[in-house]
Amino acid sequence: MDLKTFIRDIDDFPRQGVVFKDITPLLANAKAIRYTLDKLVEMVGVYGVDKVVGMESRGFFFGPLLAQRLNAGFVPVRKPNKLPSEKISQTYDLEYGTDTLDMHSDAILAGEKVLVHDDVLATGGTARATCNLVERLGGEIVQCNFLIELDFLKGRDKLGETPVKALLNY
Numbered sequence: 001m002d003l004k005t006f007i008r009d010i011d012d013f014p015r016q017g018v019v020f021k022d023i024t025p026l027l028a029n030a031k032a033i034r035y036t037l038d039k040l041v042e043m044v045g046v047y048g049v050d051k052v053v054g055m056e057s058r059g060f061f062f063g064p065l066l067a068q069r070l071n072a073g074f075v076p077v078r079k080p081n082k083l084p085s086e087k088i089s090q091t092y093d094l095e096y097g098t099d100t101l102d103m104h105s106d107a108i109l110a111g112e113k114v115l116v117h118d119d120v121l122a123t124g125g126t127a128r129a130t131c132n133l134v135e136r137l138g139g140e141i142v143q144c145n146f147l148i149e150l151d152f153l154k155g156r157d158k159l160g161e162t163p164v165k166a167l168l169n170y
């Protein structure tokens with residue numbers, strides 16, 4: 001199955017000059033969802049993952065499905081002021097200004113093996129901040145796993161030694 005046929009380019013969204021990779025056609029197709037999940041699981045290739053960490057909001061589409069297939073728990077990383085219990089926060093740079101992501105303080109136990117999952121790796125700011133949150137709680141990141149990587153933005157350069165894998169490259 002050619003998954004790229006289920007990904008739609010939207011010019012100038014959310015702002016002028018950005019080509020947005022829209023995965024909603026993929027999400028609308030049962031066979032494409034199943035195929036994507038099978039391929040994401042295959043790509044992990046690591047045993048003993050304890051937690052899958054997914055970033056709000058598009059990391060929530062496949063993150064919990066992936067966790068279920070890996071027999072792991074799922075941990076949401078959320079935008080500010082959404083998590084109700086004790087949390088840690090990480091601020092990171094955007095193209096203009098900064099943003100913050102939160103994770104519950106008890107979401108990862110020291111020594112747990114963690115798979116970080118999101119739909120798109122672009123500049124890598126979101127993934128870098130998420131890895132920092134996991135590492136601050138003592139988690140061991142076994143892989144950063146994406147549906148799509150935008151190669152020209154060189155996001156993987158921000159992730160250092162961490163193994164980075166993507167199903168589709170543009």
Ligand SMILES: O=P(O)(O)OC[C@H]1O[C@H](OP(=O)(O)OP(=O)(O)O)[C@H](O)[C@@H]1O
Binds near residue numbers: 055
């Ligand atoms: O590599 P980066 O440059 O950090 O960009 C990647 C992030 O951007 C998108 O999320 P967005 O902030 O648009 O939020 P959404 O998932 O709620 O749409 C995408 O889902 C990633 O989380």
Ligand SMILES: Nc1ncnc2[nH]cnc12
Binds near residue numbers: 019021123
């Ligand atoms: N071009 C893009 N398409 C979809 N999601 C993104 N997140 C960051 N850049 C993106």
